[in-house]
Structure formats: structure tokens, C-alpha cells
Amino acid sequence: MKQVVDINCDMGEAFGRWRIGDTRDEILIPLISSANIATGFHAGDPNLMDEIVRLATDHGVGIGAHPGYNDLQGFGRRRIDGSAKEIVNDIVYQVGALREFARRHGAFLQHVKPHGALYMEMAASAELSQLFIQYMRVVAPSVLVFCLAGTATAIAAQEAGHPIAREFYADRDYEDSGLIVFTRDVGRPDPKTIARKVLRACTEGKVRSVSGNDIDVAFETICFHSDTIGAAEIAQQMRDMLIAEGIRIAPVSEILKDETARRPHDQA
Template identity: 70%
Template sequence: MPVTVVDINCDMGEAFGQWRLSETDDASLMELISSANIAAGFHAGDPNLMDATVRLATQHGVGIGVHPGYRDLQGFGRRKINGTSDEIINDIVYQIGALREFARRHGANLQHVKPHGALYMELAADEALSRSFIKLMRTVAPNAFVFCMGMSQTYRTAIEAGHPVIREFYADRDYDRSGSIVFTRHVGKLDPAAIADKVVRACLEGKVRTVDGVDIDIDFESICFHSDTPGCLEIAGNMRSALVANGIRIAPVSEVSAQQAYAIRGSK
């Protein structure tokens, strides 16, 4: 079934003090997205930046999400940090709480939780850790969406638990045959037009080409791109324009989720 309404999410606030990773300021990107995944101090971010990014999101009507990662500023959260399940879950609790209070300060709610980098990939593969994570979500943020890949343990566990969940399509990452993104720490310059074509095809045909040249089916409710990808502003602009030109509306995840549920009911 073609996607007619979709969320666009992007990782935001990924800096620390005077250090900046992205070549593009978050304010420019906020105009092109509907959901922001905001770093909460472990892989990037600090209290002043979290406050500023939440304020920007509320000003632009963008859904606020926390982007918890491993405590790894030097490696930008893209290295696995070994720890017990309790240690990892407690780090997530800490980051959810911090970002949620900044959202509350600005009169906003926490829309979603999207783990970052190596933590995202670990949760996708580790059933026990995913169960601990979703159990945590049911307790501390039962109404907040979890963002994850459709093929992940995270998604399967959320569905089993009846927790709100959003599947992502990665605009600026490659896929393997399993439907997982190919994890990378460094992304080079990409072709914005090619990315726009890839995204539109995924929406209209439900297909994506893998790294070894095979087409696979892909289902999703949100499109992700990264603010640290070189040329991210041009990528976002091209992608959004191509979606709109093909009759695909950009909307917050709450509306996307409601429309998907209606479509599923109507097809039965």
C-alpha cells in the first residue's frame, strides 16, 4: 500500500559546548522536518543546547523526541559500550528524564524515544535488552512512541507489549537483505537527487535497493536523515520537495500513526 502521509525525523542538538559536528544549524533543518531526535548529553548535547533545541522545536511545531545513546562523547555514541542490562537501561532513564524536563519547561510533551547509534543497533539485535527497554517505556513513558527499524527486536517487542511504535526508513543509509541499515561511523558526500528518488520509491512502491543490488520490501511511518551527513540541508530540501510533488504529505507521527491504523482497519 503506497504511503500517502509520512513523518520526517532528524537527529538534532548533536554538539557539545563550543564543539559543533554538523555543517548546518538546527534552525534551518527544523523548517523541513516534523520530528526531532534531541541528544541528551551522553553521545552529544549539553543542558544549554538541549534547552535551545527544544525551544526551536516548539517554535516550529516539531515533535520532540529524546535520542539516548551510550555514554561515549569521544566516539559520538557509535561504539558499543559494554555494561549490564540494568546499567544500560538506567542510562536511558537518565536521558529520557533530562530531555523531558526541558520539554516540560517549554510547555511541550515528549513525543518519542529513539535510541542513537550503537545503542540503537544493539537493541535491534538483542531480544533481552529490547524487552528491558520496552518494559521501561511502559513504566516511564507509556504514551511516547519508540522509533526503530521494522525488522528489529525492538519493533517486535513493542508490538507484543502494545507499546506505540514507529518504523523508520533511512534516507541516507544503505540497507542489507535483512532490511537492516548497514551501520557506519563515517558517511561521505551523497547525491541529494538520488536520495530523493530512493525515498519517493520507498513511499510509492514499498521497495528499497540493497547494497548488493537486490530490491526488498520496506514498511515504515517515518523517514530519517542525519544532521551530521555532509550536505544534509540540501538532502532534506530535495527529499521534502520530491515527497510533496508526488502527493505525499508530511505530518507528525501521531497523525501518521492514526492514518496507518485507519488504513489497516479499512483493508480488513
């Protein structure tokens, strides 16, 4: 059973006057511990990036860059063809922008989490994942990469010695392979059902797949999406149920730091 866990959510996924979802970011920020902040390609703009970084800093929430495909119209959920070099250069551009806003507010970049179709493409592509991790090793060797356990991204990071935080998806279904079912619309899920799913993952390390099988899940951070209808109720139900079971919620950088500090003592 987990004693502490991180809750992450995608933030700043708007553009100018355009908004998506039914919950404002300032309502969600106090309910989470890590924020994946859109960096302008699938959503987001400089003013939003600045606003969300400030909110995250004010609430002690870990700051993450959330780069996506250059696809505002499709919200980054459509695969765009390009070489691995081209795609990683797009990531470099986006991460650099968000990191400057973090510096502006006296904060640091905790993690990088690719968005949508890019996340799924990277999970399957060894070439793309390896080039992305090479970039991270050069410019951000201590910045966490958020990914699913067992994917090409996780493997590339582990082989290169780069730190990762493995994710559990609260508001997405799972395949037997351990990958999530990629969908553009999950409707309005029941917050209590999601909270029970999350609690089981934390206490038993298992989730029920779409085919009805129980599969093992390994993770340090729990993801839900701000554009899921009823996102605030989902977050509140998850928090309440986890805290009621004695599970503390904290930014994943703090969790992993504490685990690292304990290892020499545990091994003595």
C-alpha cells in the same frame, strides 16, 4: 503509495563549543517534522537541549529523546559493554532530562529513539529491548519508540503492546536482511539520489540493498542525519520530491493518531 509521511532528523548533536556536520539545527528544523534531540551522553548539553526543544515547539515539530551510549569522544558510535540494566538506566536518565525540557516549553515527548551503536545493539538484543520496553510501559506508555521493522526492538514493543514508529533510513545503505549498514562516515551523498530512493520507498515500498537486491521496507517515518554533509540539501530535495508527488509531511504522532481514528470507520 503513502499519502503522508514523517521526516525525522537527529538534532542538538554538539557539546558546548564543539560542533559536528556542516548544517546548523535552526536551518534543518523547518524542513523536518520530528526531531531526535541528543540527551547529553553521545552529544548534547542542557543549553542545547533547551534550545532545540524551543525551536521544535515553535515549528510544530515532534519532540523525541535521542539517548546514546555514554561516549562523547566516540559520538556514541562505539559499542560499550554493560549489563542490560545498566544500559537501560542510562536511557532512563537521558529521557527524563529531555522530557523535563519539553514540559518547560509546554510540549510533550512524542518519541524515544536510541542513537548509533545503542540503536544497533538494541535491534539485535532481545534482553535489552525487552527491558527497555518494560521501562517505557511504566513511565511513558503512549510515547512512541522509533525502530527498524522486524528487529528485536520492534518485536519486544509489539509483544508488550507498546506503540512504535518504524523507520526508513534515507542516507544509509541497506543489507538484504533489512538492517542498515552501520557506518561512521557516508561522505557527501547526492541529495537527488537520496530523494529518489525515498520516493521509491514511499510509492513502491522497496529499496535496493548493497548487494543489488530489491527488499521490502515498512515504515512510518524517514530518517536522515544532521551530521551528513549537505544535510539541508538532502532535506530540501526529499521534501520537494515528496510534496510534488502529493505526499504530505507531518509529525508521526499525528499520522498514527489519524490512522487509529480511521480504523473503526474502515472496519464498519
